[in-house]
Amino acid sequence: MMSTPLNVGLIGFGLSGRYFHAPFLKVNPHFKLTKVVTRNAASVHEFDPSIEVISSTEALLADDSIDVVFVCTPNDLHFPYAKAALEAGKHVVIEKPFTNTTAEADELIALAEQKKRVVTAYQNRRWDADFLTIQKLLNDGTLGDVIEFEGHFDRFRPEVAQGTWKEVAAAGAGTLYNLGPHLIDQALVLFGTPQKVTATIKIVRSGGETDDYFDIRMDYADKSIILKASLMVFENNLRYVIHGTKGSFIKYGLDIQEDTLRKNILPNTENWGEEPENQWGTLYTEAGKATIKTLPGHYTPFYDNIYEAIAEGKELIVKPQHARNTTRVMELAIESSRLGKTMAFEG
Known part of the structure; x- marks a missing residue:
């Protein structure tokens, strides 16, 4: 069981990353938002000057200190970025929709099981x-x-x-x-x-x-x-x-x-x-x-449950199969x- 906060990396800092995820991650003691992939560094530093802005998703996924990746990109990038994050050994939270197709959803679910990582959708x-x-x-x-x-x-x-x-x-x-x-x-x-x-x-x-x-x-x-x-x-x-x-x-x-x-x-x-x-x-x-x-x-409660699923092995509330059925x-x-x-x- 973990006692230290989970380090979070955001991919994207538009409406979703800036106004939905970042504020909840900032005030939740279970998480530490450390890095954001975006071209809008000014927006990130206006929100929190301590957050590091990096230019590439590849650099974020190569960082061993990052525990959880939030994918907050246009919808067509949800699947490739989530897949890459899982392959890099990260837990993943994907903005809705989880994926654009059920075939993509099935692939992510199978990959998460193989890698023993949590993957879910942000059904806030x-x-x-x-x-x-x-x-x-x-x-x-x-x-x-x-x-x-x-x-x-x-x-x-x-x-x-x-x-x-x-x-x-x-x-x-x-x-x-x-x-x-x-x-x-x-x-x-x-x-x-x-x-x-x-x-x-x-x-x-x-x-x-x-x-x-x-x-x-x-x-x-x-x-x-x-x-x-x-x-x-x-x-x-x-x-x-x-x-x-x-x-x-x-x-x-x-x-x-x-x-x-x-x-x-x-x-x-x-x-x-x-x-x-x-x-x-x-x-x-x-x-x-x-x-x-x-x-x-x-x-x-969504964020608390993500922490509990990762750190304590508890059941996800937003199960990936739920998100897959929404896509279906x-x-x-x-x-x-x-x-x-x-x-x-x-x-």
Whole structure:
């Protein structure tokens, strides 16, 4: 069992590395963020002057002092960098999506087992305030048996952004691979793998090169799951609509952690992740209409679990097979949309 912090190297220091991972790694005593591979040294040193900026992934992976590598790159680089890190004997955390294909996911999982290293995906939205609240409602039986679950991750960005890899026609770009892993992972956590997947994926903005709209239906024997994201939804506060045999729950507003992190507020501050009252959800049952206070969100348990898995041999919460199944749903959604038919879920 380790008692010293794990040394971390980040590959990439964009939105993910700078505003999601670096703040949590900085305040967590189990980790020490020591090196970052990026061309943006100024951003790194503005965050923490003690972090060393290096120019190549190869140099990072050759450093024997680095225990864990976080891959925070464009999606098409997730697999090659994660594979190289595992081959170098590092534990690996990959930004979502875990990989662009299930074949890549299977290869990483097998390699991690061979090397006896931890590999996982950053599915942080499992610790969003709204999702934690929904989990509690479902576990408590407040809604009874779920009949229909609808999750949204909408935005209003009518202009195609220039200079970002997410808007260029390339492997892993687009809204499905950007936002889909959040919604799909949440559905799989709650309900397991579906029987069937039906999807519509398209470009709705003029001049778009890659998808900016998806509607995915995941069917189970006793329930239907609807997952939607669009970059052309002006009123985009709706997050969840859940109907069960005992009631319904409707939730508006996005978890506040990302906005808080963008304000350079570290996640060890008081009342972290507590939503304002105007974002609390509404429960409808035979007893009437009730406002449900949202549980506080906090991504810290993800990092604590990574440490426990590496240092103490505990079970991962975000298992690589979970991440692989998320990629499989996306593959089936693409095929469904392309062929115009429903696809059976097969591993």
